[in-house]
Amino acid sequence: xxxxxxxxxxxxxxxxxxxxxxxxxxxxxxxxxxxxxxxxxxxxxxxxxxxxxxxxxxxxxxxxxxxxxxxxxxxxxxxxxxxxxxxxxxxxxxxxxxxxxxxxxxxxxxxxxxxxxxxxxxxxxxxxxxxxxxxxxxxxxxxxxxxxxxxxxxxxxxxxxxxxxxxxxxxxxxxxxxxxxxxxxxxxxxxxxxxxxxxxxxxxxxxxxxxxxxxxxxxxxxxxxxxxxxxxxxxxxxxxxxxxxxxxxxxxxxxxxxxxxxxxxxxxxxxxxxxxxxxxxxxxxxxxxxxxxxxxxxxxxxxxxxxxxxxxxxxxxxxxxxxxxxxxxxx
Amino acid sequence: xxxxxxxxxxxxxxxxxxxxxxxxxxxxxxxxxxxxxxxxxxxxxxxxxxxxxxxxxxxxxxxxxxxxxxxxxxxxxxxxxxxxxxxxxxxxxxxxxxxxxxxxxxxxxxxxxxxxxxxxxxxxxxxxxxxxxxxxxxxxxxxxxxxxxxxxxxxxxxxxxxxxxxxxxxxxxxxxxxxxxxxxxxxxxxxxxxxxxxxxxxxxxxxxxxxxxxxxxxxxxxxxxxxxxxxxxxxxxxxxxxxxxxxxxxxxxxxxxxxxxxxxxxxxxxxxxxxxxxxxxxxxxxxxxxxxxxxxxxxxxxxxxxxxxxxxxxxxxxxxxxxxxxxxxxx
Numbered sequence: 001x002x003x004x005x006x007x008x009x010x011x012x013x014x015x016x017x018x019x020x021x022x023x024x025x026x027x028x029x030x031x032x033x034x035x036x037x038x039x040x041x042x043x044x045x046x047x048x049x050x051x052x053x054x055x056x057x058x059x060x061x062x063x064x065x066x067x068x069x070x071x072x073x074x075x076x077x078x079x080x081x082x083x084x085x086x087x088x089x090x091x092x093x094x095x096x097x098x099x100x101x102x103x104x105x106x107x108x109x110x111x112x113x114x115x116x117x118x119x120x121x122x123x124x125x126x127x128x129x130x131x132x133x134x135x136x137x138x139x140x141x142x143x144x145x146x147x148x149x150x151x152x153x154x155x156x157x158x159x160x161x162x163x164x165x166x167x168x169x170x171x172x173x174x175x176x177x178x179x180x181x182x183x184x185x186x187x188x189x190x191x192x193x194x195x196x197x198x199x200x201x202x203x204x205x206x207x208x209x210x211x212x213x214x215x216x217x218x219x220x221x222x223x224x225x226x227x228x229x230x231x232x233x234x235x236x237x238x239x240x241x242x243x244x245x246x247x248x249x250x251x252x253x254x255x256x257x258x259x260x261x262x263x264x265x266x267x268x269x270x271x272x273x274x275x276x277x278x279x280x281x282x283x284x285x286x287x288x289x290x291x292x293x294x295x296x297x298x299x300x301x302x303x304x305x306x307x308x309x310x311x312x313x314x315x316x317x318x319x320x321x322x323x324x325x326x327x328x329x330x331x
Numbered sequence: 332x333x334x335x336x337x338x339x340x341x342x343x344x345x346x347x348x349x350x351x352x353x354x355x356x357x358x359x360x361x362x363x364x365x366x367x368x369x370x371x372x373x374x375x376x377x378x379x380x381x382x383x384x385x386x387x388x389x390x391x392x393x394x395x396x397x398x399x400x401x402x403x404x405x406x407x408x409x410x411x412x413x414x415x416x417x418x419x420x421x422x423x424x425x426x427x428x429x430x431x432x433x434x435x436x437x438x439x440x441x442x443x444x445x446x447x448x449x450x451x452x453x454x455x456x457x458x459x460x461x462x463x464x465x466x467x468x469x470x471x472x473x474x475x476x477x478x479x480x481x482x483x484x485x486x487x488x489x490x491x492x493x494x495x496x497x498x499x500x501x502x503x504x505x506x507x508x509x510x511x512x513x514x515x516x517x518x519x520x521x522x523x524x525x526x527x528x529x530x531x532x533x534x535x536x537x538x539x540x541x542x543x544x545x546x547x548x549x550x551x552x553x554x555x556x557x558x559x560x561x562x563x564x565x566x567x568x569x570x571x572x573x574x575x576x577x578x579x580x581x582x583x584x585x586x587x588x589x590x591x592x593x594x595x596x597x598x599x600x601x602x603x604x605x606x607x608x609x610x611x612x613x614x615x616x617x618x619x620x621x622x623x624x625x626x627x628x629x630x631x632x633x634x635x636x637x638x639x640x641x642x643x644x645x646x647x648x649x650x651x652x653x654x655x656x657x658x659x660x661x662x
Contacts, residue, residue, distance in 0.1 A: 002523045002540070004600040004636060006562045014563075015599045018606030022590075022622035058598035192333045209333070231337045232345075259353075264595035266631045267389035268346045269335040275349030291353035293658075295626070300597045303632065305335060327624075330661040 001201045008198035012055045012075050019062055023327055026066055034082070035090045036062040037072040047165040047174050048072070048094030051103040051158060052087065053110050054079040056197065057218060059328035060297045064155065066326030069162035070103075078197045078300070079219045081109035087117030091126060099127035099171035103157050103178065105150025106134040129171050131178040133157050135187040135308065137246040138215030138223050149217050152260040152297040153185035153308045156320070159329065163322035177319065184311040186247045188239040190214045191262060191304030192229060214238060218262070218299040232269065236276035239307040249311060251285030256292070256320060258308035263298035265305055270294065273305055289317055296328070332532045339529035343386045343406055350393055354658055357397055365413070366421045367393040368403040378496040378505050379403070379425030382434040382489060383418065384441050385410040387528065388549060390659035391628045395486065397657030400493035401434075409528045409631070410550045412440035418448030422457060430458035430502035434488050434509065436481025437465040460502050462509040464488050466518040466639065468577040469546030469554050480548050483591040483628040484516035484639045487651070490660065494653035508650065515642040517578045519570040521545045522593060522635030523560060545569060549593070549630040563600065567607035570638040580642060582616030587623070587651060589639035594629035596636055601625070604636055620648055627659070 005011050012034055020029045020036065028039050035052075042048060051061045052074030061073035071094035076082035091100045100121065104114045111132055118128040135153030142149055161178040169177075192212045194203040204220035207213060212230065215223030230238070249255065259274045261267070270293050281288055289312055297306075310316070324331040336342050343365055351360045351367065359370050366383075373379060382392045383405030392404035402425035407413035422431045431452065435445045442463055449459040466484030473480055492509040500508075523543045525534040535551035538544060543561065546554030561569070580586065590605045592598070601624050612619055620643055628637075641647070655662040 002543075002560060002634070004523065004563045004566060004596065005603055006564055011599060011603065014606050015602040018602030018604070018609070018624075021609040021619075022588075022602070022605050022624050056597075056599065058602075063598070192335065212333075229333060232335045233337055235335060257353075263597050264632055264634070265335065266387075266594050266629065267394070267626070268342060268387065268631070271346040271349030271353070271389075272336055272342065273349070274353050275345050278349070278352040288352075293349075293353050295598070298597065300599070301595055301634065303333070303595070 001196050003198060005198060011198050012077055016062060016075060030089055030093060033086050033089045034075040035072055035086060035093065036065050037093050038065055041071050041094045042096035043071065044096050045098060045168060046096055047098050047169065047171050048096065048100040049103065049162050049165050050074065050090045050094055050100060052082050053105050054081060056300045057297050060155065063328030064158045064326050068166050068322060068324030069158045069326045069329060078199060081107065081113050084113045084116035084120060087114055088120050091117060091121040091128060095126045101161060101165065101171060101174045102128065102130035103154060103161060104130055104132050105154050106132045106147055107144045107149065108146055109144065127171060129175050131157060131175060131182055133182055135185045137186050137188050137242050142217055143221040144219065151187045151189060151218050152258055152306050153187045155296045156185055156256065156258065156310050157181045159324060160316060160319040162324065163319040177315065181310065181316065185308060186243045187306050187308040188215060188242040189304060189306030190235055190239065191216050191302050193303040194220055195263065195300035195302040218297060232272045233276045236273050236280065240277060240280050243309050247311065249284065249286050254287040254289045254312045256290045256310040256312060257288055258292040258296060260297055260306045260308065261295040262302040262304040263295060264301040264303040270305055277307055290320060332527050334529060336529060342529050343408055347393060347406060361420055361424060364417050364420045365406040366403055366417060366424065367396050368424050369396055372402050372425045373427035374402065375427050376429060376499060377427055378429050378500065378502050379427060379431040380434065380493050380496050381405065381421045381425055381431060383413050384436050385412060387631045388628050391486065394659030395489045395657050399497050399653060399655030400489045400657045400660060409530060412438065412444045415444045415447035415451060418445055419451050422448060422452040422459060426457045432492060432496065432502060432505045433459065433461035434485060434492060435461055435463050436485050437463045437478055438475045438480065439477055440475065458502060460506050462488060462506060462513055464513055466516045468517050468519050468573050473548055474552040475550065482518045482520060482549050483589055483637050484518045486627045487516055487587065487589065487641050488512045490655060491647060491650040493655065494650040508646065512641065512647065516639060517574045518637050518639040519546060519573040520635060520637030521566055521570060522547050522633050524634040525551055526594065526631035526633040549628060563603045564607045567604050567611065571608055571611050574640050578642065580615065580617050585618040585620045585643045586612065587621045587641040587643060588619055589623040589627060591628055591637045591639065592626040593633040593635040594626060595632040595634040601636055608638055621651060
């Protein structure tokens with residue numbers, strides 16, 4: 001295992017310390033809890049937005065803490081759900097009295113622990129609600145999840161729910177728009193090489209020199225098929241086909257596109273994929289309102305990418321365009 | 332070679348098409364020339380700022396085209412200097428009559444071709460000047476370069492020269508501040524795994540399972556030494572020590588810090604390095620004005636990082652803080 005780390009057991013703590021050291025005026029760390037919050041929490045008269053999950057998906061989620069997105073992010077160990085105690089700390093830190101909204105990726109452990117934390121918070125008189133993101137169209141059930149997994153589409157939920165909360169919306173209104181995003185967002189990924197969780201010390205799976213895995217999860221859960229490495233254009237076709245089958249789009253529809261790198265994919269390759277995705281959408285008469293290309297939801301040093309499409313209406317467009325200032329996402 | 336591409340010979344063209352497709356309101360491509368410009372060039376009454384070099388360093392340089400940074404970027408083939416003809420096209424596209432300033436990384440081919448383009452432009456009556464960035468303290472001469480190489484510090488030259496030009500400064504004033512940055516910026520890098528240029532099809536060098544290379548270049552040029560993989564803290568110490576030896580800093584000095592990933596390094600590891608660099612600076616009483624962590628100047632899918640320190644004064648601080656809106660860098 002080749003990694004630039006000090007000790008496998010300290011990677012999450014040290015990463016968060018390094019993150020907060022980089023943004024001391026914007027972020028703070030709740031010591032011993034692996035919770036990163038906006039420095040100004042609780043923000044008066046605003047629904048607090050939190051998210052989190054296992055580490056190894058950086059910049060998700062602490063990189064999205066800041067104005068217009070998250071108030072706090074809770075970091076579990078690598079590929080491991082955070083505990084209810086940790087999540088409760090985050091809820092308490094961000095509650096201004098207007099309630100707290102949780103953006104949870106659909107993994108069984110995450111959903112269970114966020115729910116448990118919400119119950120504990122409610123016993124302390126804090127109003128909590130949530131959305132569960134399940135944008136991955138690859139498989140119905142998978143290694144860690146009943147139902148579809150949450151992957152890169154989660155960042156668009158952060159952005160839009162965060163913008164809504166920043167405008168002073170109620171908890172119910174934040175939930176409604178977050179659910180609208182979840183209903184309209186779909187993703188599909190592929191990989192050409194695995195990642196190595198630091199505490200495990202060996203790759204999460206192996207692929208032959210000329211193989212790729214289609215539809216895998218961000219922890220390396222198996223996908224729909226393993227096949228011979230195709231061209232970027234063929235990959236773009238295959239990923240978008242899966243999405244279109246699940247969420248038909250028509251000429252005149254407008255979408256936001258996210259081409260997400262899994263950690264070790266050169267940006268060159270992401271843009272080559274975007275070129276084809278953009279062509280496919282144009283040929284179908286689907287308008288591209290905005291495109292995001294980069295590492296948004298990674299899987300350590302996995303090489304591969306995912307494509308996310310979010311079908312937009314006027315409300316979602318306005319919220320997507322609203323101001324955001326976080327380490328990993330600025331508008 | 333595992334890559335998400337269509338054909339090794341088309342990677343640069345297709346990447347730029349994919350980039351411009353992602354930012355159609357901000358960027359345009361000069362067809363057949365691999366030159367990306369702001370959509371609104373030439374910008375009236377502003378010195379035009381251009382940069383460029385071999386591809387494979389994305390987001391450098393086309394990702395930095397936009398308000399407050401570059402007016403155009405010229406992309407050579409992977410790890411290959413752009414031609415004088417290409418550079419001349421960029422100069423002509425951005426000149427508003429106030430002159431054009433070129434930010435050139437110190438590689439022999441780049442310097443020669445940018446100089447030749449400048450001469451051709453001057454024959455057409457365009458005033459051109461340049462700065463050569465040589466921030467890499469690793470080695471004095473190297474495979475492709477006489478003198479020190481230009482690496483990640485170049486992005487800070489883009490930012491500061493770009494901000495100065497955006498304020499309406501003259502060509503001479505832009506040059507003066509760019510030279511001030513070059514005088515005060517130092518970088519040093521290391522890698523734990525190589526990259527594979529698409530047209531070559533095999534890794535640029537090999538490293539043993541437990542080896543790292545200190546001080547290598549962004550094309551894989553050899554560095555100062557190859558040694559056993561150290562901890563993140565030891566790596567941070569070694570890289571900053573090299574910088575301090577070359578540019579002594581004293582208690583009370585203020586710096587900007589860039590922790591740059593070479594392409595395949597998980598963000599987790601970059602933040603772990605930043606944690607230690609931040610501690611080292613604090614122990615020396617050196618103030619950290621701003622920190623940038625991410626993939627700014629990469630080497631395809633090389634795994635490794637570089638540390639850049641820029642010693643600041645009030646003018647540089649103001650220009651660093653000024654508005655910028657480019658795909659890869661926003662303020």
